[in-house]
Amino acid sequence: MDFIRLLPEGCVSDILSFTSPKDAAISSAISRGFNSAAESDLLWEKFLPEDYEDISSRYVSQRICSSKKELYFSLCDSPVLMDGGRLSFSLDKKTGKKCFMISARELVISWGVDTPWYWEWTSHPDSRFPEVAHLHTVCWLDIRGTIGTQMLSKRTKYVVYLVFKLAEEHHGLEIAYAYVRFVNRVSDEEADEGASTLSLVGENVRRPYVKCPQKRVDGWMEIELGNFINDIGDDEDVQARLMEIKHLHGKGGLIVQGIEFRPE
Template identity: 80%
Template sequence: MDYFQLLPEGCVSDILSFTSPKDVAISSATSRGFSSAAESDVIWDKFLPDDYEDVVSRYVSPWIFPSKKELYFSLCDSPVLMDGGKLSFSLEKKTGKKCFMISARELAISWGVDTPWYWEWISHPDSRFSEVAHLKAVSWLDIRGTIGTEMLSKRTKYGVYLVFKLVEGHEGLEIANAFVRFVNRVSDQEAEGRASIVSLVEKKFRSRKRNVKRPQKRFDGWMEIELGNFFNDSGEDGDIEARLMEITRLHGKGGLIVQGIEFRPE
């Protein structure tokens, strides 16, 4: 006998609101007593971020949804643009934690502004943003992205990823350094000293360097390389900066397309 069917729907909704989105989906599939309560706005309002109304108000295009559940899953499945298209926002489906991607236009890219012979700004059919950055040729590669910790989910470990593609004939992207730092706590020099070694190229190559991080293919067809990770405690630690750089071996580099830098719960 399904005893949960005997409970008032409001009581069941309260019970489910203390679980997780994943638990609600499992419960509604196994018990009729949970199925109707699992549609309640009371539950899904608890799973949405506390500041979701402020986030929604910053969307490029207004969104209207008949229920909080539909809003939740829409944010999980379809990242939305906000702040004039400079930033994209989505939710991690299992937990409801916030994900952000900073567009290439909002990154600090050395030689990326008003130097079309080094970098050019183009549209790309697979990008969520109107423009991506295309590296034509540089010897000094340095890309930074910054976000305020107050925007992110609290008490959450985040991974930070450069989201990119390589064009045919790319060169000089086999080795670079990457790090993530709290701007108010860790100096550039200190962070550089403990930077990870990464490669933007999938296939292995001869190198004396050990523990080289390699890129992974994403579900959306892009590639990503982890730049680092951090724990966001109370969201009061100021800005967090992610950086990719190759500024010591001044050989030619080209063939990189940057969509943005993503901050994603681990």
């Protein structure tokens, strides 16, 4: 006998809410008693972030779904723009943790404002944002993105990535440096000492311990800038920085979509 079917749907939903979204999605294959509960709005609402209503009020356009389960998976598969298109929001499919990408327009880019001979702001057919930043040439490469920890999921380790492409004619991007810091705890100078070395090109890099980019499923490249643990989500700022200001040779051909904060 399938004893699960004898339990009230609310009770079964509570049981499933202590598992993961992935487990809940496949629960109907285990027991028919799980089936209706696994499809219920009561369950999938528990997998959405506690502050989801506040987040959704900041959407550029509202997302209409027929159920909370459909809404959950749509947020996993298709990031939604918010805050006037300066930020995107999505969910990690396995855990339901919050993911955010800061658009290039919202980043602090040295020489990136009103200097089209250095950085050009343009649309890109593969970008989720209206604009990307296209580097023509600079000697001083410095890009920073900051987010408040209260926006992120609590008790979660986050990894921060630069999301980018390379123009066909790129140069000077073989070596750069990056770090992630809590703004009010760690100074720029302290963070510089622990900065990691990376290569945006990732080809023929002969230096040890150099991070290289990986291709994403959306066709962009990403490279890890650093990571941190968001404990209880205190009202703090976390900043990620990519830079190459040690060697003032020319650099060009970098196309920046944004900086993504994603649960590990």
